[in-house]
Amino acid sequence: MTQQEIDAIVDRYQSKESAILAILQDIQAKEKYLPKETLEYVSEKMHIPMASIFRIATFYNALSIKPRGRHKIDVCLGTACHVRGGNKIMDKLERDLGVPVGETTKDKKFTLESVRCVGCCSLGPVAVVDGEVFGRMTQDKVPKILKELK
Ligand code: FES
Numbered sequence: 036m037t038q039q040e041i042d043a044i045v046d047r048y049q050s051k052e053s054a055i056l057a058i059l060q061d062i063q064a065k066e067k068y069l070p071k072e073t074l075e076y077v078s079e080k081m082h083i084p085m086a087s088i089f090r091i092a093t094f095y096n097a098l099s100i101k102p103r104g105r106h107k108i109d110v111c112l113g114t115a116c117h118v119r120g121g122n123k124i125m126d127k128l129e130r131d132l133g134v135p136v137g138e139t140t141k142d143k144k145f146t147l148e149s150v151r152c153v154g155c156c157s158l159g160p161v162a163v164v165d166g167e168v169f170g171r172m173t174q175d176k177v178p179k180i181l182k183e184l185k
Pocket of ligand 1: 151153154
């Protein structure tokens with residue numbers, strides 16, 4: 036991402052400190068993650084300490100300071116999904132993708148993460164793939180879902 040592109044995002048929010056989350060979300064949407072150099076540039080430009088920006092960048096699940104894969108798979112491990120077998124879905128994905136939760140496959144195709152409740156507990160166990168909710172997940176459904184992702 037060029038400095039001009041970052042400037043355009045920051046300027047869109049009139050450099051308001053209160054808009055820092057929205058600014059980081061816009062950068063994330065474009066870059067798929069938040070590169071350290073970009074955060075440093077934003078920190079300097081907006082006069083916000085790097086530690087504050089880093090805290091926000093690591094707090095929200097939608098943001099990532101590590102490069103992510105083309106597809107993001109979140110397995111819900113909230114209480115309702117957990118009691119319905121969310122861990123088994125996670126186990127199957129870890130096995131099939133060959134990476135532990137929190138990691139990205141070597142080919143940069145998939146990033147596997149866990150979330151705590153996405154608000155559709157009655158459909159549990161739930162996985163969210165690129166923002167699409169898959170309810171009543173079973174281990175058997177995993178290969179088909181992975182296969183359909185290019
Ligand atoms: S606990 Fe999984 S959606 Fe609520």
